Amino acid sequence: MSQSRRTLNTLIRLGRALREDARSPDDQATQSPLRAAGQAASARVTPTLQDAAGRLRAGAQGLRDQVQARADDRLERLITERRTGGASDPEALAVLARRREAREARAAQAQARAELLAQAHTPEQRQVLGLVAAATVWAGGEPGEVRYTTLLDRLAPGGDPAREMAIHRALWTLAERQVLAVSPHGVVTAPYPRPPLALPPS
Numbered sequence: 001m002s003q004s005r006r007t008l009n010t011l012i013r014l015g016r017a018l019r020e021d022a023r024s025p026d027d028q029a030t031q032s033p034l035r036a037a038g039q040a041a042s043a044r045v046t047p048t049l050q051d052a053a054g055r056l057r058a059g060a061q062g063l064r065d066q067v068q069a070r071a072d073d074r075l076e077r078l079i080t081e082r083r084t085g086g087a088s089d090p091e092a093l094a095v096l097a098r099r100r101e102a103r104e105a106r107a108a109q110a111q112a113r114a115e116l117l118a119q120a121h122t123p124e125q126r127q128v129l130g131l132v133a134a135a136t137v138w139a140g141g142e143p144g145e146v147r148y149t150t151l152l153d154r155l156a157p158g159g160d161p162a163r164e165m166a167i168h169r170a171l172w173t174l175a176e177r178q179v180l181a182v183s184p185h186g187v188v189t190a191p192y193p194r195p196p197l198a199l200p201p202s
Contacts, residue, residue, distance in 0.1 A: 065103045072096050109140035116190055119179045124170035127155050129190070132180060136190045148186035 075096065113133050120126035128151055135144035151171065156163040171188070174180040181189050 065106060068099065069103060072099055106140065109138065112193070113139040113141075115193070116179070119174070119177070121173075122170060124155070124166045125174055128167065128170045128174060128188075129179070131155070132188055132190050138192050139190065146188045148182060148188055151188060 075092075113136075116133050116136075116139050117126060117129050120129050131151060131154060132146050133139040134141045135146045137143055148171070152164060152167060155167045171180065171182065175182055179190065181191055183189070
């Protein structure tokens with residue numbers, strides 16, 4: 001059996017074991033109706049809708065940053081032109097500098113998210129990466145944890161075998177390419193991309 005096949009089988013077994021643990025009878029018995037309703041509602045939010053919502057949020061933030069940048073540039077010019085010979089309000093300029101740094105950081109995160117999603121070669125891989133990116137700070141996401149079982153529940157609701165296999169294969173392929181990492185406890189993360197190695201001068 002090839003190494004790739006063994007890796008895939010390991011991931012499938014891990015996903016099944018974690019899913020069975022997450023759905024133990026005790027958990028099901030103590031699950032509140034409100035929580036069950038929330039999980040059912042989240043299952044109806046398809047990965048395609050989540051991806052579209054993520055793009056809309058990123059676009060809206062980009063527009064806000066552009067408007068703020070133009071306003072800050074005008075304010076900075078007014079401050080520096082109030083007196084001949086330079087800035088007259090160091091505190092205001094420091095505030096503007098911090099705002100500029102925050103915008104640049106958000107722009108870098110948006111670029112990092114786009115580059116992460118660009119690693120997908122199939123729709124399933126893009127769906128997996130979209131959910132992981134949403135919990136990855138360096139890609140503009142909120143701090144959080146994505147588990148193997150979460151991906152299966154969100155992307156293959158109902159336990160459809162063909163759909164589950166497609167998600168397993170997407171995860172396996174991304175893990176093989178080191179785009180994602182899966183811990184022994186089933187936590188899926190996107191490692192911070194390493195910068196390309198500098199080539200020695202010829």
